[in-house]
Amino acid sequence: MALKDILEGLNKVNGLNNVNILGDEDKDIIRNLEEENNIGVLECIDRNHVVMVVHNSGFREPEKNMVIKENGIAIFPALEFPEVKAKDVVSSSPGINVHEYLRRRFNLNIDNEHATLLIGFNL
Secondary structure, three states: OOHHHHHHHHHOOOOEEEEEEEOHHHHHHHHHHOOOOOHHHHHHOOOOEEEEEEEOOOOOOOOOOOOEEEOOEEEOOOEOOOOOOOEEEEEEOOOHHHHHHHHHHOOOOOOOOOEEEEEEEEO
């Protein structure tokens, strides 16, 4: 599947909007801003392609737990994202620092009913 097809498909998913591709500079900034316990975001930005989307309550529930407790520490793992038909697909919700960076970077006028989500994959 081509990148164009993936982006068009994401625009059609209920509850998703503001689909944006992240570049290498974005990945570097996110790597520096994100907390080390957010394994999912770090896995996303290690993929060849990373897309940021905004989701609202109309989007489906996560298929697995978004938080795992290990030794009293909250770990945020990478989650599957079956809507994207590519290789090594993972998704994760960024922490507040990355969320705020993405809001500024893409001039997102979103409220607390909306959240950012990263999807990383290889083609």
